[in-house]
Amino acid sequence: MTEYLAVLIFIVAGIGIVLFTFFFSKLIRPHNPYAEKDLNYECAEDPQGSSWVQFNNRFYIFGLIFVIFDVEAIFLFPWAVAFGQLGLYALVEMVIFILILMFGLFYAWKKGALKWV
């Protein structure tokens, strides 16, 4: 398990290095804020309202489809690794699994969920 210690240390070191560069930059950079400078950029106009608005739900639909297929990919990883030892049974199983999901994809396709409107 000591290999996974490397991952933990990389997370801590990565955050630490980034925060250190922010800190170092803070020591040498100017700091001169005023109200106009701190406005949102909106092509030099005064910003109109907040940006935190209700957003088009097509992003949400693609998010849902993605979750289905990403979970499927997770199931496929152990299959792909062990495939050499498992033989025909595993192949048929996985073909059935993929076909069911492909059917789902074509259903979403026909329902227009894959259309970016």
Add this chain to the structure above:
Amino acid sequence: MELYPVFMWLHDLLESTGIGEPWSTIISYGFLAVTVFGTLSILALFLVWWERKIAGHIQQRFGPMRTGWHGWYQTIMDAVKLLQKEDIRIATRDKAVFFWAPVVCFVAAYLAYVVIPFGENLIVADLNVGILYIIAVTTFTVISLLMAGWGSNNKYALLGGMRSAAQVVSYEVPMAVSILTVIVFAGSLSMVDIANAQQGNIIFNWFIFKPPFGIIAFLTYITAATAEANRTPFDIPEAEQELVAGYNVEYSGMKFAMFFLAEFVNLFTVSAIAVTLFFGGWHGPLLPSWIWFLLKTFAVILLLMLFRWTFPRLRVDQLMEFAWKFLVPLTFANLILAGWFKYAGWHW
């Protein structure tokens, strides 16, 4: 276990000075983490310069010329400038989200380097789930882009962040399935095992030469990887002409620099994965293994750079439909057929 010779040397050195077991390992890994960061910074500085020279020459310009021989230290001076630049924090931002977005973006890109083999024994830790781990950690980039878009409270940034998330998650699926095809060939998730499986027989053991599945997997992988790295023709999130710069429009100084660094680190990551999965990793004759690895990786990066400067940008609806209606069915069909061929024992 740990393969990195520097790690073992440092570990033994610390042990000999009487530092106990957990600390000697932690300090050694910390040293490696800093070394990897330094290497990545230098690589990113070089890649930015290289990309600007290529862009210049494609457009019949010279690119940077004034700072040193062919402008070789231009990007170093750019980094120094960014370090001294004022950090403009817009008043209406979401403070915590705005601050942590560049950190998450960089760390997500940086974590992949735990398992990328730069050469024979030149790997930080050979995790047995290697490639799955890379897919897992690089997905955090999506969260950082959404954080940057939302935290900025800017309409361009929000639109860029949302588009970016939609695009990256859509191309994640074909990318993972093309990688699965290689795993069926190699029978392992470890990056070292995958590279070793392609050893010998000059270059014809490379997985790209497993016709026709290797080449199809490579083409779908490189397409999806271009989209994952947010590069033209899939640079909808940035789309200078419509969104000014997308998710990072409100960032300046070091925070912007972290997004920029992460972008080029990601470019190197996807190319390094392509080399390990399809082009035999570090294996090659005569030259040291890390030189072979860098040569092959730079060749793939050159390909991605040529894509960027020669292809026009796709429209957002074409981009999404290309992923779901073409790449996903194609990669799944390729995977099933590759599995069948492997089972039947044809070709291999």
